Amino acid sequence: MNSIDPVIWFFLFGLLAGALKSELRLPSQVYDFVSMLLLLTIGLKGGVELANQPFSVLLPQIVVIVIAGFLLPFIAFPALRYLGKFTRADSASIAAHYGSVSVGTFAVAVAYMNSRNIIFEEHMALFVVLLEIPAILVGIILAKGVSKKTQWSNVAHEVMLGKGVMFLVGGLLIGWLSGPSGVESISPLFFGLFKGVLALFLLEMGLITSTQLSSLKRYGFFLLAFGVITPLCFAIFGTLIGTGLGLSVGGSAILATLFASASYIAVPAAMRISVPEANPTLSLTASLGITFPFNILIGIPLYYWLANYVYTTLALH
Secondary structure, eight states: OTTSOHHHHHHHHHHHHHHTTOOOOOOHHHHHHHHHHHHHHHHHHHHHHHHTSOHHHHHHHHHHHHHHHHHHHHHHHHIIIIISOOOHHHHHHHHHHHHSOOHHHHHHHHHHHHHTTOOOOTTHHHHHHHHHHHHHHHHHHHHHOSOTTSOHHHHHHHHHHSHHHHHHHHHHHHHHHHHHHHTGGGHHHHTTTHHHHHHHHHHHHHHHHHHHGGGHHHHHHHHHHHHHHHHHHHHHHHHHHHHHTTOOHHHHHHHHHHHHOOOSSHHHHHHHHHOTTSOHHHHHIIIIIIIHHHIIIIIHHHHHHHHHHHHHHHHHO
């Protein structure tokens, strides 16, 4: 039991409280504040690391990650459309969720690595931002094609200026411009309280997740299978890419986690504007009700083992 990170217990506590129909709930202002701190902290950490590295070193990684961000929804879409028999709009929407990333899952992965003193590249936060945008664009194209009726200005505003992306990008820029010494004065708030903030965030996520589990009765086995198998397949893809890019074992594991995660913040907001005919319950049931708890309870340790196995196997050859 002691090997389980305390932040995971907060998620399980929230999940149990929600399942028991408890009145426990974080006030919306507190949840918004916790989310803001979490996103800014992740961005700041990535920005500080960017300040330590020449951009030319990161450029090949950035190009590969963006290309992967476009590919992932295309991989998920046929399974949803032809095996799951979902409508085109629902298939595209769910595929976009799985092509994008979960900031909450990323934060848990970072906490997992730090608690075990596993080294990873701090600029992984940059990849969170890079993977948010391509999946949304592909999801819209898969749903509607390239149409003049699509209000691309509204989509661009939601994608680029939505709160989640703005906090991440803002944190990245501030960390990059300030550098390691510049952020020391604010590190007690952002870096020192990171795990405490993450624990409160996961408590609320447990409560929210419990409300999505009832949808499994309606949408059945396929959604459950998709919500587990897809992260596993995408994690293998992410591990191979991370290893190919020369990332450390910890970096490859975090990249695998990013590929395996599914958005439940940025993409739902963008799909609501651009593909209103899609059923948001399907996407949130899969991403938040199935994939999120699978990743933080089982997936992250599994992805680290996978990255370590691939790294060791390649080293032996």
